[in-house]
Amino acid sequence: MHRKGAFMCLDCSLEKRRGAWIGRDARRKHWKTLNARRKRRKTLNARRKHWKTLNARRKRRARIFVRKKNMEKILIGKIVNAVALKGEVKVYNYSGFPERYGELERIIAGGKEYEIEKVRYQQAMVILKLKGVDDRNAAEAMRGKEVFITEDDLAELPEDTFYIRDLIGLNVVDDETGTVIGTLKDVLQNTAQDIYIVKRESGSDILIPAVAQFVKKIDPKGGEIRVSLIEGMAE
Numbered sequence: 001m002h003r004k005g006a007f008m009c010l011d012c013s014l015e016k017r018r019g020a021w022i023g024r025d026a027r028r029k030h031w032k033t034l035n036a037r038r039k040r041r042k043t044l045n046a047r048r049k050h051w052k053t054l055n056a057r058r059k060r061r062a063r064i065f066v067r068k069k070n071m072e073k074i075l076i077g078k079i080v081n082a083v084a085l086k087g088e089v090k091v092y093n094y095s096g097f098p099e100r101y102g103e104l105e106r107i108i109a110g111g112k113e114y115e116i117e118k119v120r121y122q123q124a125m126v127i128l129k130l131k132g133v134d135d136r137n138a139a140e141a142m143r144g145k146e147v148f149i150t151e152d153d154l155a156e157l158p159e160d161t162f163y164i165r166d167l168i169g170l171n172v173v174d175d176e177t178g179t180v181i182g183t184l185k186d187v188l189q190n191t192a193q194d195i196y197i198v199k200r201e202s203g204s205d206i207l208i209p210a211v212a213q214f215v216k217k218i219d220p221k222g223g224e225i226r227v228s229l230i231e232g233m234a235e
Helices: 024-070 098-102 137-142
Strands: 007-009 020-022 073-083 088-093 106-109 112-122 125-130 144-149 173-176 181-188 195-199 204-209 215-219 222-228
Touching: 073 125, 073 137, 073 204, 098 112, 098 137, 106 125, 106 137, 181 204
Parallel strands: 173 222
Antiparallel strands: 073 088, 073 144, 088 125, 106 112, 106 144, 112 125, 173 181, 181 195, 195 204, 215 222
């Protein structure tokens, strides 16, 4: 039987039995304790939700960072013409490894990914058949577009072999005197052997054949290329 001044708590975590009769004085203490527990529970739930959201954001940022890092584009060639009538394109290769095209599954051209269906070679040029480019008109539309790959597509190089992009900007140093001659500006590859274009502080360029006679050591980690020049090369 219900008494005046008392109440029955039907939703109390403090009481395991259903319907606890509590007097007026005990009721104040009961609600004070119950509200304190509810407040602590609410705070803990808010903290859990906060950390869950924070960790999810960190994971998304990490995935975006990895994706952006691996999606850095490396220029390896340029489409210069269409070939025949079935959508093939002719690529002028910028890299020292034209064979790499046979190992690739896709390229990026004009900001769009294309799956490689077929690769063949025509002297120093690379002929590609790209998925979705199926006639001469489509191939003509590709003319002038640069060809890129991502870092994930870079082949592992043999010892003492380097990508040009890792050499550009290195100091070129005289192996005998230790004097800095200049910085590597570019590498010409359309000759019998590669040619290093070295920019001096004066602004003029020196051309150095990339052969063992002149290039003694390449040290990308040390930030330098050591060379030995013959008389007249640096003039």
